[in-house]
Amino acid sequence: MAYSDKVIDHYTNPRNVGTLDKSANSVGTGLVGAPECGDVMRLQIQVDGNHMITDAKFKTFGCGSAIASSSLATEWLKGKSIDEAMKIDNMDIVEELALPPVKIHCSVLAEDAIKAAINDYRVKNGLEALVSEKSHH
Amino acid sequence: MNLPIYLDNNATTPMDPRVLEAMLPYFNQKFGNAASRNHAFGWAAEEGVDYAREQVAQLIGATEKEIIFTSGATESDNLAIKGVFEMYKEKGNHIITCVTEHKAILDACKHVEKLGAKVTYLPVQADGLISLQDLENAMTESTILVSIMYGNNEIGVIQPIKEIAEIAHKHGALFMTDATQAVGKIPVDVIADGIDLLAFTAHKMYGPKGVGALYVRRKNPRVKVTAQMDGGGHERGMRSGTLNVPGIVGLGKAAELCRLEMAEESKRLSALRDKLETSLLVMEESYRNGNQEHRLPHVANISFKYVEGEGLMMAMKDLAVSSGSACTSASLEPSYVLKSLGLSDDLAHSSIRYGLGRFTTEEEVDFAIAQTMKAVNHLRDLSPLWEMFKEGVDLDSVEWAEH
Numbered sequence: 001m002a003y004s005d006k007v008i009d010h011y012t013n014p015r016n017v018g019t020l021d022k023s024a025n026s027v028g029t030g031l032v033g034a035p036e037c038g039d040v041m042r043l044q045i046q047v048d049g050n051h052m053i054t055d056a057k058f059k060t061f062g063c064g065s066a067i068a069s070s071s072l073a074t075e076w077l078k079g080k081s082i083d084e085a086m087k088i089d090n091m092d093i094v095e096e097l098a099l100p101p102v103k104i105h106c107s108v109l110a111e112d113a114i115k116a117a118i119n120d121y122r123v124k125n126g127l128e129a130l131v132s133e134k135s136h137h
Numbered sequence: 138m139n140l141p142i143y144l145d146n147n148a149t150t151p152m153d154p155r156v157l158e159a160m161l162p163y164f165n166q167k168f169g170n171a172a173s174r175n176h177a178f179g180w181a182a183e184e185g186v187d188y189a190r191e192q193v194a195q196l197i198g199a200t201e202k203e204i205i206f207t208s209g210a211t212e213s214d215n216l217a218i219k220g221v222f223e224m225y226k227e228k229g230n231h232i233i234t235c236v237t238e239h240k241a242i243l244d245a246c247k248h249v250e251k252l253g254a255k256v257t258y259l260p261v262q263a264d265g266l267i268s269l270q271d272l273e274n275a276m277t278e279s280t281i282l283v284s285i286m287y288g289n290n291e292i293g294v295i296q297p298i299k300e301i302a303e304i305a306h307k308h309g310a311l312f313m314t315d316a317t318q319a320v321g322k323i324p325v326d327v328i329a330d331g332i333d334l335l336a337f338t339a340h341k342m343y344g345p346k347g348v349g350a351l352y353v354r355r356k357n358p359r360v361k362v363t364a365q366m367d368g369g370g371h372e373r374g375m376r377s378g379t380l381n382v383p384g385i386v387g388l389g390k391a392a393e394l395c396r397l398e399m400a401e402e403s404k405r406l407s408a409l410r411d412k413l414e415t416s417l418l419v420m421e422e423s424y425r426n427g428n429q430e431h432r433l434p435h436v437a438n439i440s441f442k443y444v445e446g447e448g449l450m451m452a453m454k455d456l457a458v459s460s461g462s463a464c465t466s467a468s469l470e471p472s473y474v475l476k477s478l479g480l481s482d483d484l485a486h487s488s489i490r491y492g493l494g495r496f497t498t499e500e501e502v503d504f505a506i507a508q509t510m511k512a513v514n515h516l517r518d519l520s521p522l523w524e525m526f527k528e529g530v531d532l533d534s535v536e537w538a539e540h
Contacts, residue, residue: 032538059521063462
């Protein structure tokens with residue numbers, strides 16, 4: 001199976017690899033997937049007082065498409081409010097990276113990671129966790 | 138050194154130029170049908186086939202009449218399992234095989250199960266070998282066939298063939314082996330090993346694709362299989378169909394080259410493989426899969442914990458290898474062979490198989506070592522699991538959100 005140029009670009013030069021202080025109240029962390037399934041994504045957001053995402057970092061264990069999906073997600077998150085970020089849909093990732101059907105679960109995982117990170121931040125800051133209208137589990 | 142480097146010789150091998158040379162006249166000069174008995178074209182083709190049959194027989198210690206040419210190891214496996222069951226089902230309906238067999242054996246067994254066969258799938262131990270005691274315990278009065286592979290395609294372990302054959306024979310069953318990965322690589326002798334049926338193919342030993350053979354013993358005991366392909370009664374009635382003369386000539390030449398060069402070549406390959414493996418196992422959290430002592434000379438299967446196999450292969454873009462990762466299979470399940478060893482799913486996902494071959498050079502192996510180490514380190518820098526491991530987090534204690 002050949003990868004799209006965009007997957008290869010994100011895979012070869014992943015954006016925003018790294019770790020934020022998960023104990024900080026201004027940081028939301030989403031850890032999704034499982035080692036047995038062959039992919040684990042950790043996505044972190046740094047949020048300012050206006051609920052704007054000022055930074056995003058990721059680390060991913062998984063195939064090229066999983067790494068590319070999370071790298072792309074961090075790019076999209078920066079500069080968005082947490083409410084806007086909640087609207088990122090996995091199909092946007094599929095489209096942007098031209099993922100084949102067998103790799104759609106990588107984009108689902110990225111969407112789950114975004115939502116988990118936002119909810120982690122919300123709960124830490126006294127906001128209620130949002131339930132996504134679509135559930136992937 | 139040309140890139141990418143081919144290290145997937147368990148999947149298939151490049152054809153040796155000497156094999157190609159031997160085949161060429163049989164496409165357009167000696168193109169006759171080997172079954173045409175009445176003219177020179179047929180005789181020339183038949184002569185080519187007869188010579189190849191001798192070359193093939195010699196490689197495995199058989200006689201020419203015991204070699205049935207087929208389209209490859211999958212067909213040979215099918216013919217053996219289905220053909221033996223059909224021929225001997227009055228005598229008994231029990232077949233014993235093992236969980237790490239190739240799908241050609243496992244699926245042929247599933248097929249005969251639907252026709253009334255009872256099949257026992259022996260487990261393997263952590264090193265990939267079956268337990269002889271398990272086999273002994275599984276034998277019954279109705280066991281007609283024991284089918285255990287010679288060398289495993291994923292991890293390269295070599296089963297105790299001679300001992301297995303003895304147990305099968307002691308209980309009056311036939312012994313069949315899928316020797317696809319072993320023939321041409323290590324000494325295989327059907328008499329010394331006590332093999333009644335043996336399947337193999339040309340393209341794993343520097344011959345062409347689309348041709349293989351099944352050895353069917355003719356003496357002590359005389360073994361028969363029911364044909365699975367009806368037609369002109371070729372190959373002593375066991376496999377009808379016009380013979381693939383150029384392919385068969387290629388298989389013959391490939392067999393001869395393997396026989397003549399095996400002793401030296403297997404030493405060279407195991408030295409290269411050991412260098413590759415030793416260098417890679419120096420890395421933290423890397424593990425060899427399969428028995429170290431009883432195995433083929435050219436295979437190494439290593440799990441690099443905390444990195445995923447497909448991602449790793451993508452990072453090693455100048456190496457053609459394969460992985461037991463789920464992401465490389467249509468089913469999204471990790472390798473059933475590695476899981477049979479008791480490997481956890483995450484280690485199975487993290488495995489890479491290196492298959493060296495006749496044309497692999499030391500320079501290429503050195504390159505493979507360097508590129509693998511670079512890629513593993515790169516991906517571990519990206520891996521949340523590696524970070525957690527380094528922080529001392531027990532990954533088994535984490536509640537993963539499975540999806």
